[in-house]
Structure formats: structure tokens, C-alpha cells
Amino acid sequence: MIRVQAMPFDPGGELNTFTASVAGAGAVVSFTGLVRDVSGGLTSMEIEHYPGMTEKALGAIRAEAMQRWDLAGALIVHRFGVLEAEEMIMMVATASCHRKDAFEAAEFLMDYLKSRAPFWKREVTRDGADWVASKTEDEDALKRW
């Protein structure tokens, strides 16, 4: 399941729905990403994306995870538009019979969607606005898979 949306989401509700859909899986892992106020002066974060490609890229990343690990299900929810500090940007959840598969697949989804899904973050602070630069460690993180 992949969802790309401007609307806020309820991670507890999402997780309950996901868990119910994978009854008998035995292990569910979830990760939620929040808007971080690194500089202390963040007023908002704007997330731009590439409609059409975003869904394709996330679908491909999810399909790859389903193939590499023994998963009963995988969920990706990612927002775009204007978000405030502390708001939830995205979540992933994975379900498996085995804890290790669920943890690893969740990390894989996170690593890949960080630098292979077409989202761009722009931080607006009291001093102005700037695009968040990609980090070399994000690219390096893909090498372990």
C-alpha cells in the first residue's frame, strides 16, 4: 500500500488498519518521520514532489522490499505541501512472521525513499528559505543493501 497525500495522517490509526490487514504476521515494525527544527527557527517545511513518478518510485521500492524479505505487507505514507515543525511527514510499516525481516525491510524502505523517491524539502526559517541539500551519507546508506 502506497499513499502520497497533502493531508495529515494519524499514525496510530494507520498502524491499526495495517496490522489488521496482515493478521497472523506475528511482527509489525513502523517508523514515523517528523519535521525537525534543526536551526531552532523553522517556521515551516515545504515538500515538493513529482506527481506520477512519486507513486511509481515508491511502488518500485515497495515491490523490491516485498521480494527481498519475507513480508506479509508493507505500507508507505508520504506527505507533500506545507508542514509545520513537529508535524508527521511520512511513515512506513512492515509486517512479517519474522522480526528481523520486518526491521530490515523497514530500514531498506527508509533508505531508498530518502534518495530515490522524487521529493524535495525546502526549509522556511525566520531568516529565509532554502532547499535541503542531499547528504552523501544518504547515498552511502544504499550501498549496504
Next chain:
Amino acid sequence: MMQILYFAWVRERIGLPREEVETSAATVSDLINELRAREARYDMAFADTSALRVALDQELSEFDASLKGVREVAFFPPMTGG
């Protein structure tokens, strides 16, 4: 006709989210050279291609890739999702 899309700071520097162009460029690099020759804002946006990524028909690709049959080309900085 080819659709060209720009995202994030590439869109800001060029001043457009998308445009339709008539081109006979064989590769992405050829297309970039055509665009750079047009106006200073394109020349600036494409000055350092190591800071750019390209997608052909919504699939990540390379600058030396062929444009044969491609309908949609997108230029953008490295992605920062998650």
C-alpha cells in the same frame, strides 16, 4: 514535441515548472546543451550537472541516455524525501 519538467531549485532558476520543446537532441546531454544555448537562466541552472538528476518518462536515468521515444524529461536536484 517533448515535455520538460523542472523541480525544486531547478524550477526556480529557470522560472517555469514545465514547458514543451521541439528538439532533435539525441541524448540528455545534447538536450542540456540546446537549453543552455537559449538563455542565461538555463545556462546557470545546468552549469553543474553533477548537482542534477534526470528522469526519462518518470524513471531515473543518466545524462548520456538516448531520448529516442522519450516523451517526458524531468530535471531536478538530488532527492530529499523521508
